[in-house]
Amino acid sequence: MTAASGEFYRGRRVMITGGLGFIGSNLAQRLVDHQADVLIVDAMIPDYGGNLFNIEGIRDRVRVNVSDIRTTTVIDTLIRDQEIIFNLAGQVSHIDSMRDPFTDLEINCRAQLSILEACRQHNPRVKVVFAGTRQVYGRPERLPVDERHLVHPADVNGVNKAAGEYYHLLYNNVFGIRACSLRLTNVYGPRQLIKHNRQGFIGWFIRMAIEDNEIQIFGDGSQMRDFVYVDDAAEAFLRAGATDGCDGEVFNVGGTEPISHRDLVELLLDVAGTGRVRYVPWPDEKKRIDIGSFYSDSTKFRTATGWCPAVGLREGLARTVAFYRAHLRQYVEAA
DSSP states (O other): OOHHHHHHTTTOEEEEETTTSHHHHHHHHHHHHTTOEEEEEEOOOTTSOOOGGGGTTTGGGSEEEEOOTTOHHHHHHHTTTOSEEEEOOOOOOHHHHHHOHHHHHIIIIIHHHHHHHHHHHHOTTOEEEEEEEGGGGOSOSSSSBOTTSOOOOSSHHHHHHHHHHHHHHHHHHHHOOEEEEEEEOEEESTTOOOSSSSSOHHHHHHHHHHTTOEEEEETTSOOEEOEEEHHHHHHHHHHHHHOGGGTTOEEEEOOSSOEEHHHHHHHHHHHHSOOEEEEEOOOHHHHTTOOOSOOBOOHHHHHHHOOOOOSOHHHHHHHHHHHHHHHGGGTSOOO
């Protein structure tokens, strides 16, 4: 981020929904560094990733409101006078969305609409940056995937996240609520939920490696993915929030080079120096919603904001392994 962009956040009133979770808390750390006035809103729903330890070191420099974005009266109050909202609150587990589709609908659709209506009624000048997902594309027809690719989600979570994203674009285009969406690929790094494996595989792989356990790869491990270190993802949100040219747009935010699951695990085991791997058949419930190989083209966002990932995969994995080795008990429930 440029010095001018960093200055953009000095003294600004910023709200982060889902701010005690993985990406939200890393974003909060960056905003505190830029001397923003930060309000964190998080429901602390069990198994969703909210963790007070995620803001260790900045607790006295942020305000925390433990609230559920589904409670409209609370949101109506909290969004008043905010200048920027980073809207990261959501249900992100694909498996959970298939098991409990109505909760996913409530959080990823209705609650998003409630936030936008609160903005329209009580704070129409606010800027909103929505945490979208590459899952809206479903199984890709071509690689790499750019923003012109058809949206055809492969699971309930993808459908609801697409709807939430479209609400943001609609309110930008019709009501003038400045909003954009970042379609994130596989974000990893410190402060990620690792106590279960339902919110993405890379955090779970990292936990298995540092605990010297077995990493299970489904199939032959040939499927390709791109990965974004969480500091680079936070930088993307900061640039989107500070760039007027992002309003009304969707952007891919992905890694620089795709890598197969097989090569990813080999790299992780080399970095960690512990762990082992075994290849196993696909579980039926995961195979049905798997999208195969996926990696994105982030050219549109780079052109609009100048963003470029700064942390390579090996360095990012090394930082992440070191973080969890130092703080593992804060992220893994006692046996």
